[in-house]
Amino acid sequence: MAKGRFITLEGGEGAGKSTQTRLLKEALEAKGLDVVLTREPGGSVGAEEIRNLLVNGDVARWDGMTEALLNFAARRDHLVKTVWPALVQGAWVISDRFADSTIAYQGYGHGLEVSKLYDLWQTSIDGFKPDLTYVLDLPVETGIKRALGRGAGEDRYEKMGVDFHHRLKSGFLEIAEKDTSRCCVIDASRTIGEIQKDMQQALSQRLGIELS
Numbered sequence: 759m760a761k762g763r764f765i766t767l768e769g770g771e772g773a774g775k776s777t778q779t780r781l782l783k784e785a786l787e788a789k790g791l792d793v794v795l796t797r798e799p800g801g802s803v804g805a806e807e808i809r810n811l812l813v814n815g816d817v818a819r820w821d822g823m824t825e826a827l828l829n830f831a832a833r834r835d836h837l838v839k840t841v842w843p844a845l846v847q848g849a850w851v852i853s854d855r856f857a858d859s860t861i862a863y864q865g866y867g868h869g870l871e872v873s874k875l876y877d878l879w880q881t882s883i884d885g886f887k888p889d890l891t892y893v894l895d896l897p898v899e900t901g902i903k904r905a906l907g908r909g910a911g912e913d914r915y916e917k918m919g920v921d922f923h924h925r926l927k928s929g930f931l932e933i934a935e936k937d938t939s940r941c942c943v944i945d946a947s948r949t950i951g952e953i954q955k956d957m958q959q960a961l962s963q964r965l966g967i968e969l970s
Contacts, residue, residue, distance in 0.1 A: 762845040766856040769894035770926045772904030773946045775854045781954045785969045794844045797854040802839035805832035817917050822868030829860045830882040858933050866929025867922050893934045894946035898923045
């Protein structure tokens, strides 16, 4: 049985990752592939419990390093319980966020030393990386407006200052620029269909599965 592939979607708040993960899942399933849709923080029972600690409560609830440690604890459980077993079984796994979000949010956003976060990435999950990462890029003000308009709770990060979100945007773009073989920046200011078309074309080119 061929090993599956691991695909992640990254970007700031309100970029439309949830919608695009669902559409990409449907496109891959139409090709006869087994697809697991998941998210971070979360994706396993233990990780979902940690998610509640991170996305709810006061903005100043945790400092940056505490957030990073919580994220990687959740990530380890997510990989062990969900992602790695699925890949071994030959499934394709699509995750709404992964470790790049920790680099962007806690590194660029909260000002932690990025090299220390990459060390934590290596130590906690053996440096495991996705096969393909989409970075959905959207103007900050548009993303925050969309995110706050959802009204679904889990808004701790949305409430952080606009400067924080501008640092996030710059961080994600820099992450993608430094790892072009893995990362693909997608203009998320367009229609849902246009965004998905570009994502499918990128997947076809990089992973050899013709979708469009």
